[in-house]
Amino acid sequence: MTGDTASRSVIGDFIAAYAHGIDDGALDAWPGYFAEDGIYQIITRETFEAGLPIGIMYCEGRGMMADRIKALQTANIYEAHTYCHLLGRSQIDAEPGGVFRVRTNFNVVRTMQDGGSEMFAVGKYLDVIEIKAGRPLFKERRVVLESRRVDILLVYPL
Amino acid sequence: MMLSSVDDLHEPLQWPAAGVTRIPYRLYSDPEIYALEQQRIFRGPVWNFLCLEIDIPNGGDYKTTTVGEIPIIATRDEDGGVHAMVNRCAHKGALVCLKEKGNAKLLNCIYHSWSYDLRGRLKGVAFRNGLKGKGGLPDDFDASQHSLEPLRVEVFCGLVLGTFSDATPSAENYFGKPMSEFMRRNLGKPLKPLGMHSQMIHNNWKLYAENVRDSYHATLLHTFYTTFKINRLDMDGGIVLAEDKWHSISYAKRATLDEAPEYKQQNIHSVQYDDSLAGPQLLNAWPEFEDGITHSIQALFPTLAIQFTLNSLCVRFFVPRGVDKTELFWFYVGYEDDDEAQTAMRVMQGNLTGASGLVSLEDGCINEFVQRGTRGSPDGMGLAEMGGREVESSDHSRATETSIRGFWTGYRKIMEFA
Numbered sequence: 001m002t003g004d005t006a007s008r009s010v011i012g013d014f015i016a017a018y019a020h021g022i023d024d025g026a027l028d029a030w031p032g033y034f035a036e037d038g039i040y041q042i043i044t045r046e047t048f049e050a051g052l053p054i055g056i057m058y059c060e061g062r063g064m065m066a067d068r069i070k071a072l073q074t075a076n077i078y079e080a081h082t083y084c085h086l087l088g089r090s091q092i093d094a095e096p097g098g099v100f101r102v103r104t105n106f107n108v109v110r111t112m113q114d115g116g117s118e119m120f121a122v123g124k125y126l127d128v129i130e131i132k133a134g135r136p137l138f139k140e141r142r143v144v145l146e147s148r149r150v151d152i153l154l155v156y157p158l
Numbered sequence: 159m160m161l162s163s164v165d166d167l168h169e170p171l172q173w174p175a176a177g178v179t180r181i182p183y184r185l186y187s188d189p190e191i192y193a194l195e196q197q198r199i200f201r202g203p204v205w206n207f208l209c210l211e212i213d214i215p216n217g218g219d220y221k222t223t224t225v226g227e228i229p230i231i232a233t234r235d236e237d238g239g240v241h242a243m244v245n246r247c248a249h250k251g252a253l254v255c256l257k258e259k260g261n262a263k264l265l266n267c268i269y270h271s272w273s274y275d276l277r278g279r280l281k282g283v284a285f286r287n288g289l290k291g292k293g294g295l296p297d298d299f300d301a302s303q304h305s306l307e308p309l310r311v312e313v314f315c316g317l318v319l320g321t322f323s324d325a326t327p328s329a330e331n332y333f334g335k336p337m338s339e340f341m342r343r344n345l346g347k348p349l350k351p352l353g354m355h356s357q358m359i360h361n362n363w364k365l366y367a368e369n370v371r372d373s374y375h376a377t378l379l380h381t382f383y384t385t386f387k388i389n390r391l392d393m394d395g396g397i398v399l400a401e402d403k404w405h406s407i408s409y410a411k412r413a414t415l416d417e418a419p420e421y422k423q424q425n426i427h428s429v430q431y432d433d434s435l436a437g438p439q440l441l442n443a444w445p446e447f448e449d450g451i452t453h454s455i456q457a458l459f460p461t462l463a464i465q466f467t468l469n470s471l472c473v474r475f476f477v478p479r480g481v482d483k484t485e486l487f488w489f490y491v492g493y494e495d496d497d498e499a500q501t502a503m504r505v506m507q508g509n510l511t512g513a514s515g516l517v518s519l520e521d522g523c524i525n526e527f528v529q530r531g532t533r534g535s536p537d538g539m540g541l542a543e544m545g546g547r548e549v550e551s552s553d554h555s556r557a558t559e560t561s562i563r564g565f566w567t568g569y570r571k572i573m574e575f576a
Contacts, residue, residue, distance in 0.1 A: 042514065043353070044353075044354070046354065047353040047354055047355065050351075052351060052352055052353045052354075053352055053353060053501065054352040054353030054490040054504070054505055054508040055508075056355050056513055057509065058508060059437070060437070060439065060506075062436075063435070063436035063437035064436070064440060064509075065437075066436045066437070067435050068516075070436075074381075075516075076381070076382075076516070076520065077520045077523075077524075078519065078520065078522070078523050148355050148356055149355070149357065149358055150356070150514075150522075151357075152358070152359065152522045152523055152526070153357065153513055153514070153519040153522030154513045154514045154519070
C-alpha cells in the first residue's frame with residue numbers, strides 16, 4: 001500500500017517543510033515536527049545495520065529535542081554554519097491507523113565561515129509518520145548516515 | 159630520505175629552555191617532524207591500539223586499522239590466537255584486506271592472488287610453478303621468507319595492542335601499575351559493542367593528545383559539564399600520572415561537589431546556561447563503582463583514551479591522517495552482563511560525547527582553532543604552567559596542566575628532542 005494521494009501530498013509537504021525549516025534556522029520549531037514522545041536518532045549505516053543502539057544523536061520526546069536546541073543556542077561552541085538539504089522522492093508505505101513508513105534519501109551541503117560549501121551528510125530518513133486530523137507528526141525519524149565519519153562536528157539536527 | 163632521528167631534520171629543533179612548560183608550535187605543522195613520528199613513535203617502543211577484542215570474536219575474523227599511517231590487519235586464528243600484521247602484500251605491496259571487517263580462512267591479495275593464513279604466513283602463490291612447465295618462481299623461492307610483516311601482539315583488558323618494537327615491555331609494565339589497575343576497573347569484564355562513529359578533525363594528532371589530557375579546559379569550554387554538575391573543578395577529583403608520565407587519569411566524584419564561588423564571580427561562560435532540562439532522562443545514571451568516581455578520562459600514550467562519564471564507557475582512538483588531520487574514533491561499549499535498563503542509560507548518555515556530544519562537540523573545532531592560529535608561526539610556542547611547572551600527580555586539583563606536561567615528557571624522550 002502506498003497511501004492515498006491526499007496523504008502522500010501531506011507527507012511530501014511535511015518532509016520538505018522540516019528540511020527547509022532547519023535550513024532557514026527555524027530550530028525552535030524543530031521539536032514540533034515530532035509527536036510528544038517521538039524518537040529522533042542520527043546513526044551511521046554500519047551501526048544501524050549491526051543492530052547496535054548508540055549512534056551520534058538520540059532524543060526521546062520533545063523535551064530532549066528542546067534541550068538540544070537550547071544547548072546549541074546557548075551552551076555549545078562551534079563555528080557558525082548553515083545547511084542546505086536536498087531531498088529525493090519519498091517512498092511511502094501505508095500501515096493501518098493513519099501511520100506511514102517513509103524513506104527519503106537526502107544530501108546536506110554545509111557552508112562554513114570561509115565560504116566553502118561542501119557535502120556534509122548523505123543518507124536516508126527512515127520515518128514513521130502519523131497523520132491525525134490531517135496533521136502529520138513524526139513518531140520516529142531515524143537519520144541513517146552512509147558514512148561512519150563526520151567532518152568536524154555535528155550540532156544542528158539533520 | 160627516510161627520517162629516523164632528529165639529526166635528519168633540515169632545520170634542527172631546540173626544545174625551549176623552560177622544558178615541557180613550553181610547546182613549540184612547529185610540532186603541530188612540520189611535515190618532517192610528522193614523518194619522524196611515524197618512525198620513532200608508531201614504529202617505536204609503544205603499544206598501539208589495534209581494535210577491541212570483541213571486534214574479532216571468532217576464528218577467521220579480521221579487522222583493518224592503521225598504526226600511524228601504516229595499514230594493519232588484526233586477526234583471530236582458528237585456535238583463538240590473536241595476530242597482527244602489516245596489510246601489505248609481500249609481493250607488490252598492495253593492500254591485502256580491503257574491507258574494514260570480515261571473516262576469512264585465507265587473506266588473499268587480489269592483485270596476483272597471493273594468499274596468507276591468519277598468522278600472515280604466505281600459503282599460496284598463483285602460477286608458482288608456471289604454466290605448462292614454463293614461467294613461475296625460481297625453484298629456491300622460500301615462501302617462509304615472505305610473510306606479511308608481523309607485529310607483536312598483546313591482548314590487555316579487551317584491547318588488542320600491537321607494537322613493531324622488541325624493546326616495548328609487556329603492556330602491564332608499559333602502562334605501569336596505577337594505569338593498569340584503572341584499566342582493569344573499567345574494562346576488566348567482558349564487553350559488548352554498542353555503536354561506533356568517527357570524526358575528522360582538522361588538526362595535528364598531538365593537539366588531541368593534549369586536549370584529552372587537558373583537565374583545565376574541560377569544564378570551561380564544555381558548558382554542559384559544568385551546568386549539569388557532571389564534572390567541575392570544585393568536585394573532589396585529581397590527576398594520576400603514570401610513573402613515566404606518558405599516561406594519565408583525570409577523575410572526579412560527582413557526589414562531592416562543593417560549589418566554588420570562582421565559577422560565578424569570574425563570569426565563566428560555562429555557568430550561564432540555565433540548568434533545567436526538559437528531558438532529564440538524559441542524565442539518568444546509577445553509581446557503578448564503590449570508589450565514588452563518576453567521571454574519568456584515561457589517556458594512554460600515544461593515541462588512546464578511555465572515557466567513563468557517568469555510565470558512558472567509550473574507547474576513543476585517534477589516528478593521524480596527515481600533519482593537520484586526525485580521525486577520532488568513538489567505540490561505545492557496555493558490559494556483557496548489563497541489563498536492559500543499564501544499556502538504555504548508556505545509550506541515553508551516549509548523547510554526552512562523540513561528534514554531537516553535548517560535552518564534547520567543541521573539541522571537534524577547538525583543536526583546529528589552535529592549528530589555524532599557530533600554523534603561520536612555527537617559531538612561537540604554547541604555555542603549560544597551570545598547576546605549576548612540575549610533572550607530578552595532582553591529588554586534589556584538576557586546575558592543572560600536569561597531564562599535558564606528562565605527554566610532552568614522553569614525547570621528548572621517545573623523539574629524542576634534547
